[in-house]
C-alpha cells in the first residue's frame with residue numbers, strides 16, 4: 001500500500017460512519033458478553049454431603065469437603081459461544097489437567113473450584129471458607145439437599161511429560177496439587193520422581209494425611225512429600241515461606257531439562273513461584289508440567305484466565 005493510500009485509509013477510518021461501525025461492534029461484543037453471562041447458569045447441582053477437614057479456630061480458617069450429585073446436563077439449545085465451547089459436563093472434567101468446576105454464585109459470578117474426587121454419580125470440592133467470602137461463604141451456607149448451579153470448565157492445558165515432576169501447593173491449593181500428583185504417579189510415562197511441596201501456616205491447617213501416607217506407601221521411591229510451615233516450627237518440616245533457596249533444596253532433578261513444575265495458589269503466589277523457578281535456571285514452557293495450549297477466541301484475541 002502506498003503512503004498516500006495508507007493516509008487515505010487512516011483518514012477513512014476516522015469518518016463518523018466508521019466510528020459508528022466500531023461503536024456497533026463494541027455494542028455487539030457487550031451483548032454477546034451479556035448473553036454469555038446469561039448462559040453461564042450451569043446445571044442444578046445438589047449438595048449431598050458435607051465433611052469438615054479443618055475446624056475453625058481463632059487463627060485458623062475452616063476447610064470443608066462438599067460432595068455434590070453429578071447433574072445430568074441438558075442438551076444446550078443456546079447459540080455457540082466461547083463459554084459454551086469450554087463449558088463441559090462434570091463427568092468430562094480432567095482433574096489431572098487442571099480443569100475446574102464453576103460454581104454459579106447467585107448475584108455474583110461463576111467461581112472456580114478444583115474437583116478433588118469424582119465417581120460416576122458424585123464429585124467432591126474441598127474449600128476454605130474466607131471471612132466475608134462471597135463464594136466460599138455462599139457454598140458454606142448450603143444445606144444438604146440444596147442445589148446450586150455448576151458446570152465443568154476445560155482449562156485447555158496439555159500434559160508435558162518429564163522424568164522429574166515438582167508440584168508446589170500453597171494452602172488449599174493442595175486440592176488441585178494432590179490429584180495431579182496421584183495421576184502423575186499412576187502414569188507410566190517415564191517419570192521417575194514426583195515431589196510435592198506443600199506450604200501451610202501450621203500443621204493444624206493441613207488435611208488429607210491418610211491419602212498422602214497411602215501414596216507414600218504405594219510409591220516409596222517415586223513419591224516424596226515435603227511440608228513447609230510458616231507459623232510453626234516442627235522437626236520433620238521446613239520452616240518459613242517458599243523462596244528460591246527452598247525450591248533449589250527440595251527439587252533436585254538429575255537433568256534440569258527433564259524437570260516439570262506446576263504451582264497452585266493465588267495468582268500472586270503462582271507468579272512469585274514462576275519468578276523463583278526462572279531465577280533457578282528453569283525455562284517456560286519447557287519446564288512446565290501443564291502448559292496452556294495456545295488458543296484464539298472467535299474474535300481473534302487470546303482468551304483470558306477466569307477466576
Ligand SMILES: Cc1cc2nc3c(=O)[nH]c(=O)nc-3n(C[C@H](O)[C@H](O)[C@H](O)COP(=O)(O)OP(=O)(O)OC[C@H]3O[C@@H](n4cnc5c(N)ncnc54)[C@H](O)[C@@H]3O)c2cc1C
Nearest residue numbers: 112113114126127128130132133134135136137172175307
Ligand atoms: C483455578 C482455580 C481453582 C480453585 N480451586 C479452589 C479449591 O479447590 N478450593 C478453594 O477453597 N478455593 C479454590 N479456588 C479459589 C476460589 O475460586 C475463590 O477464589 C475462593 O473461594 C475465595 O473466594 P470468595 O468469593 O469466598 O472470597 P472473596 O469474597 O474474593 O474474598 C473474601 C475475603 O477473603 C480474602 N481472601 C481471599 N483469598 C484469600 C487468601 N488466599 N488468603 C487470605 N485471604 C484471602 C479476601 O482478600 C477478602 O478479604 C480456586 C481458584 C482458581 C482460580
Ligand SMILES: NC(=O)c1ccc[n+]([C@@H]2O[C@H](COP(=O)([O-])OP(=O)(O)OC[C@H]3O[C@@H](n4cnc5c(N)ncnc54)[C@H](OP(=O)(O)O)[C@@H]3O)[C@@H](O)[C@H]2O)c1
Nearest residue numbers: 114170171172173175176199200201230241264265266269
Ligand atoms: N487451581 C488454582 O488456581 C487453585 C486451586 C485451589 C486453590 N487456589 C487458591 O490457593 C489459595 C491458597 O490460599 P490459602 O488461604 O489456603 O493460603 P494461606 O493459608 O494463606 O497460605 C498458605 C501458605 O502460603 C504462604 N503464603 C501466603 N502468601 C504467600 C505469597 N504471596 N508468597 C509465598 N508464600 C505465601 C503462607 O505464609 P504466611 O503464613 O506467611 O502467610 C502459608 O505458609 C486460595 O486463595 C485459592 O484461591 C487456587
